[in-house]
Amino acid sequence: METISENACFGGVQGVYRHASAVLGCDMTFGLFLPAEARRHPVPVLWYLSGLTCTHENAMTKAGAQAHAAAHGLALVFPDTSPRGDGVADDDAFDLGQGAGFYVNATRDPWAKNYRMWDYITDELPRVLMAGFALEEDRQAITGHSMGGHGALSMAMQLPGRFASVSAFAPIANPTASDWGRKQFTAYLGADEGTWAAHDSSLLMLEHGFRGDLLIDQGASDQFLDLLRPEALAHAMAARRQSGTFRMQAGYDHSYFFVSSFIGEHIAFHAKALAK
Numbered sequence: 001m002e003t004i005s006e007n008a009c010f011g012g013v014q015g016v017y018r019h020a021s022a023v024l025g026c027d028m029t030f031g032l033f034l035p036a037e038a039r040r041h042p043v044p045v046l047w048y049l050s051g052l053t054c055t056h057e058n059a060m061t062k063a064g065a066q067a068h069a070a071a072h073g074l075a076l077v078f079p080d081t082s083p084r085g086d087g088v089a090d091d092d093a094f095d096l097g098q099g100a101g102f103y104v105n106a107t108r109d110p111w112a113k114n115y116r117m118w119d120y121i122t123d124e125l126p127r128v129l130m131a132g133f134a135l136e137e138d139r140q141a142i143t144g145h146s147m148g149g150h151g152a153l154s155m156a157m158q159l160p161g162r163f164a165s166v167s168a169f170a171p172i173a174n175p176t177a178s179d180w181g182r183k184q185f186t187a188y189l190g191a192d193e194g195t196w197a198a199h200d201s202s203l204l205m206l207e208h209g210f211r212g213d214l215l216i217d218q219g220a221s222d223q224f225l226d227l228l229r230p231e232a233l234a235h236a237m238a239a240r241r242q243s244g245t246f247r248m249q250a251g252y253d254h255s256y257f258f259v260s261s262f263i264g265e266h267i268a269f270h271a272k273a274l275a276k
C-alpha cells in the first residue's frame with residue numbers, strides 16, 4: 001500500500017492511500033480519516049459510499065465529516081466508486097462505467113472483468129483496512145449518498161450483523177424501477193431482473209429489513225427525486241414496520257450542501273449505535 005498524502009485534521013490524520021486491488025484488477029485509491037484516539041487504540045469505523053461521478057475525494061473534501069468524526073472518535077473510510085484506469089471498461093455516459101460501479105459484481109461483458117464493487121467494499125477493502133490501520137472490525141457502521149446510499153442500504157440489509165447502523169443521504173432507493181438502476185443492472189447483471197432484487201433497497205426492506213439503527217435523509221427539492229424514488233423505500237419501511245427515521249428535508253437539493261448540512265447528525269447517530 002502506498003501513502004499518497006497524510007494531513008493533520010481535527011487532531012487526527014486525513015490520509016489518502018493507493019493499493020493494488022486483486023478483486024477489481026486495478027489500482028484503487030481511498031481516503032481514511034483516523035481520529036486522535038487511533039494513535040492509542042483501535043477505533044470504530046464509519047464507511048461513506050459516494051455517488052455517481054465521485055472518486056474517494058468528493059465526500060472527503062466536501063461533506064465536512066471529519067470534525068464530527070473527531071468529536072466522536074470515529075474513523076471514516078471514503079472508497080472510490082468503481083474500478084479505474086485505461087484498461088478498465090468505460091462508457092461515455094456519466095452514469096455507467098467508471099465512477100458508476102453501483103456496488104454490484106458485474107456478470108456481463110465488458111464489465112465482468114473489473115466491476116466487482118460489492119466484493120471490493122464488503123471483503124477486500126475491509127481486509128486491507130483492518131490489516132493496515134487501528135480499526136475495530138466488530139464496530140462498523142455505513143452511510144452513503146445517492147448511488148452510495150443504495151450501496152450502504154443494500155450492504156447493511158444483506159450482511160446482517162456487519163453494521164451496527166446504516167444511514168443514507170438521498171439514496172437511489174428503488175433502482176429496479178428507475179433509470180438510475182435499470183440501465184446499469186441491465187449492463188452489469190444482464191436482462192434477467194431476478195438478479196436485480198438483491199440490489200434494491202426497497203425490495204430488500206420488504207424482504208429482510210434491517211436489525212439495527214436506521215436513518216434516511218432526503219432533500220424535498222432534490223432535482224433527481226423521480227430517479228431516487230424515496231417514496232418506495234418509505235412505503236417499504238412502513239410495510240415492514242421497520243424501526244428507524246425517514247426525513248424529507250424541506251428545501252434541500254441533491255448536492256453536498258445537503259450532505260454537509262446533515263452529516264453531523266448522521267455521525268452522532270452512528271456513534272451512538274456503535275457505543276451500544
Ligand SMILES: N[C@@H](CCC(=O)N[C@@H](CS)C(=O)NCC(=O)O)C(=O)O
Pocket residue numbers: 050051052053054058062094145146147254255256
Ligand atoms: N453529473 C450528473 C449528476 C451527478 C451527481 O449529482 N452526482 C452526485 C452523486 S449522484 C455527486 O455527488 N456529485 C459529485 C459532487 O457533487 O461532488 C448530472 O448533472 O446529471
